[in-house]
Amino acid sequence: xxxxxxxxxxxxxxxxxxxxxxxxxxxxxxxxxxxxxxxxxxxxxxxxxxxxxxxxxxxxxxxxxxxxxxxxxxxxxxxxxxxxxxxxxxxxxxxxxxxxxxxxxxxxxxxxxxxxxxxxxxxxxxxxxxxxxxxxxxxxxxxxxxxxxxxxxxxxxxxxxxxxxxxxxxxxxxxxxxxxxxxxxxxxx
Amino acid sequence: xxxxxxxxxxxxxxxxxxxxxxxxxxxxxxxxxxxxxxxxxxxxxxxxxxxxxxxxxxxxxxxxxxxxxxxxxxxxxxxxxxxxxxxxxxxxxxxxxxxxxxxxxxxxxxxxxxxxxxxxxxxxxxxxxxxxxxxxxxxxxxxxxxxxxxxxxxxxxxxxxxxxxxxxxxxxxxxxxxxxxxxxxxxxxxxxxxxxxxxxxxxxxxxxxxxxxxxxxxxxxxxxxxxxxxxxxxxxxxxxxxxxxxxxxxxxxxxxxxxxxxxxxxxxxxxxxxxxxxxxxxxxxxxxxxxxxxxxxxxxxxxxxxxxxxxxxxxxxxxxxxxxxxxxxxxxxxxxxxxxxxxxxxxxxxxxxxxxxxxxxxxxxxxxxxxxxxxxxxxxxxxxxxxxxxxxxxxxxxxxxxxxxxxxxxxxxxxxxxxxxxxxxxxxxxxxxxxxxxxxxxxxxxx
Numbered sequence: 001x002x003x004x005x006x007x008x009x010x011x012x013x014x015x016x017x018x019x020x021x022x023x024x025x026x027x028x029x030x031x032x033x034x035x036x037x038x039x040x041x042x043x044x045x046x047x048x049x050x051x052x053x054x055x056x057x058x059x060x061x062x063x064x065x066x067x068x069x070x071x072x073x074x075x076x077x078x079x080x081x082x083x084x085x086x087x088x089x090x091x092x093x094x095x096x097x098x099x100x101x102x103x104x105x106x107x108x109x110x111x112x113x114x115x116x117x118x119x120x121x122x123x124x125x126x127x128x129x130x131x132x133x134x135x136x137x138x139x140x141x142x143x144x145x146x147x148x149x150x151x152x153x154x155x156x157x158x159x160x161x162x163x164x165x166x167x168x169x170x171x172x173x174x175x176x177x178x179x180x181x182x183x184x185x186x187x188x189x
Numbered sequence: 190x191x192x193x194x195x196x197x198x199x200x201x202x203x204x205x206x207x208x209x210x211x212x213x214x215x216x217x218x219x220x221x222x223x224x225x226x227x228x229x230x231x232x233x234x235x236x237x238x239x240x241x242x243x244x245x246x247x248x249x250x251x252x253x254x255x256x257x258x259x260x261x262x263x264x265x266x267x268x269x270x271x272x273x274x275x276x277x278x279x280x281x282x283x284x285x286x287x288x289x290x291x292x293x294x295x296x297x298x299x300x301x302x303x304x305x306x307x308x309x310x311x312x313x314x315x316x317x318x319x320x321x322x323x324x325x326x327x328x329x330x331x332x333x334x335x336x337x338x339x340x341x342x343x344x345x346x347x348x349x350x351x352x353x354x355x356x357x358x359x360x361x362x363x364x365x366x367x368x369x370x371x372x373x374x375x376x377x378x379x380x381x382x383x384x385x386x387x388x389x390x391x392x393x394x395x396x397x398x399x400x401x402x403x404x405x406x407x408x409x410x411x412x413x414x415x416x417x418x419x420x421x422x423x424x425x426x427x428x429x430x431x432x433x434x435x436x437x438x439x440x441x442x443x444x445x446x447x448x449x450x451x452x453x454x455x456x457x458x459x460x461x462x463x464x465x466x467x468x469x470x471x472x473x474x475x476x477x478x479x480x481x482x483x484x485x486x487x488x489x490x491x492x493x494x495x496x497x498x499x500x501x502x503x504x505x506x507x508x509x510x511x512x513x514x515x516x517x518x519x520x521x522x523x524x525x526x527x528x529x530x531x532x533x534x535x536x537x538x539x540x541x542x543x544x545x546x547x548x549x550x551x552x553x554x555x556x557x558x559x560x561x562x563x564x565x566x567x568x569x570x571x572x573x574x575x576x577x578x579x580x581x582x583x584x585x586x587x588x589x590x591x592x593x594x595x596x597x598x599x600x601x602x603x604x605x606x607x608x609x610x611x612x613x614x615x616x617x618x619x620x621x622x623x624x625x626x627x628x629x630x631x632x633x634x635x636x
Contacts, residue, residue: 069521069522069523069526069527070523070526072521072523072526072527072592073526073527073591073592073593073596074591074592074593075591075592076508076512076591076592079512079514079517079521079527079592080512080517081517081520081521081522081523171522174522175520175521175522177522178522178523178524178525179519179520179521179522179524179533180518180519180520180524180533180536180537180540180557181519181537181540181550182537183533183534183537183538183540183541184537184540184541184544184550184553185541185544
């Protein structure tokens with residue numbers, strides 16, 4: 001397990017590096033005629049998606065990790081409680097990072113999840129339009145969300161990890177009530 | 190109805206070796222008691238199964254396991270030479286006997302026969318078996334119970350089988366009549382010529398085997414002992430081409446002995462005959478000896494079907510070992526869903542027993558690890574002791590077994606008041622018996 005986690009480390013570093021590169025690329029986009037109002041509107045839409053993604057990463061990692069035991073009946077790897085928690089948490093983390101934080105580059109703007117964000121939002125990256133910043137202005141006030149990709153990756157990863165950790169705590173607690181140990185009766189037998 | 194199998198000699202042991210495997214795989218359904226009578230060592234594979242079955246003991250009654258009122262027993266009656274290593278030493282009481290001296294034993298046996306080492310068998314000299322011991326014929330193991338079927342399995346061509354099969358039949362009949370035990374059917378699976386003797390091992394092997402066969406079959410047909418024989422089956426025999434090649438060294442090693450390649454294999458035929466004669470309740474006894482031979486067997490199982498069971502059971506047990514599944518079972522809140530209620534109940538029950546023997550749950554927190562370790566030891570063996578994986582043949586083709594298959598096993602119900610305290614000294618013993626129970630039911634029931 002430890003080896004597997006260590007093996008993930010380079011890929012995590014690669015994601016951050018990629019994010020920085022993409023953010024730089026976004027900042028360097030040729031400017032076209034985009035109004036501040038439009039930028040504000042698209043930034044807010046993108047922030048809304050990010051906020052939902054945060055909740056999704058947290059709750060999804062927790063709930064899916066707990067429910068993944070269902071797959072234990074069909075797949076041997078899912079009969080290991082800790083392993084399946086780690087796997088599901090990582091899947092949630094990667095889904096949110098690639099689907100939301102890196103979504104503008106991996107999925108593209110203007111359609112699907114990002115239908116409310118125009119492709120020209122990239123042009124807003126270096127503009128000053130009174131961006132709200134992440135977490136209702138707690139992080140990077142005035143900086144457009146699209147220019148805060150590294151922070152978004154870290155935030156989404158943290159949310160997924162907290163979700164996974166919560167699942168592990170719940171799983172450990174329920175083992176005492178639902179698992180084999182719950183049936184062990186000790187000296188009273 | 191109870192069943193007793195008396196396996197005589199090396200051939201009897203090999204048939205029992207396969208029959209025990211079929212029982213462990215759930216192909217053979219009924220419980221039975223087995224008695225081995227041989228001048229040679231008991232096959233290591235049979236010893237391993239006997240030890241495994243003993244580990245299933247759960248209740249205070251003899252051979253009472255969890256969910257089974259009676260599990261098979263395997264008892265060995267070794268026909269040992271007493272007072273010497275050769276027949277000459279046994280009969281004369283002296284080691285330094287010179288050929289030039291005279292003794293009544295030379296009226297019955299020649300010098301070659303008398304000077305044979307008896308540790309590893311009787312080398313196709315049936316007459317020697319009768320001079321070795323008479324004690325086995327008085328053994329309680331030969332006593333049958335009311336409403337039972339007793340089957341004697343052995344080759345009439347060899348030394349031990351040829352010499353002891355007829356006296357054994359007579360001994361069973363004597364017990365039954367003397368003690369007025371009712372409704373006992375005595376049957377026999379007799380192996381005639383069925384294999385090509387290894388060259389150089391026994392001098393003039395073919396004519397000697399044929400002579401032994403003639404002697405025993407004729408005595409069966411004529412002797413009073415045969416009166417008690419309800420029915421019988423002959424594998425091989427006069428006029429049948431005996432081209433099967435026995436690998437006696439592999440058999441004696443008793444490790445991963447391959448299964449027969451085809452249904453015509455003499456040992457497989459012996460197993461089928463054994464199952465048929467055990468389960469056949471319809472056949473009436475015929476007065477004429479020749480008419481008692483069972484020829485049309487009911488097919489209770491096939492070789493292909495048994496092989497599929499073997500692959501499935503072994504594949505599942507391998508996965509349980511490889512994945513440390515019992516450890517996972519004990520540490521998973523989803524265990525009931527994945528492994529099923531029955532398996533959880535059994536693990537928890539034995540864990541509870543361990544806790545009650547170790548003054549509480551705190552002292553047995555490592556029970557899951559003990560359980561997994563015990564399961565692996567039972568399967569793989571330890572030191573020179575064979576594990577159950579050595580009993581079964583090596584399989585090259587495995588079946589894909591999902592964990593959920595375990596939940597379809599018909600696990601036995603735990604019965605809290607029935608466990609015998611003296612069998613569970615500590616948590617280790619509890620883990621060993623739990624592992625044996627889980628392995629037993631997995632092998633028999635997983636499909």
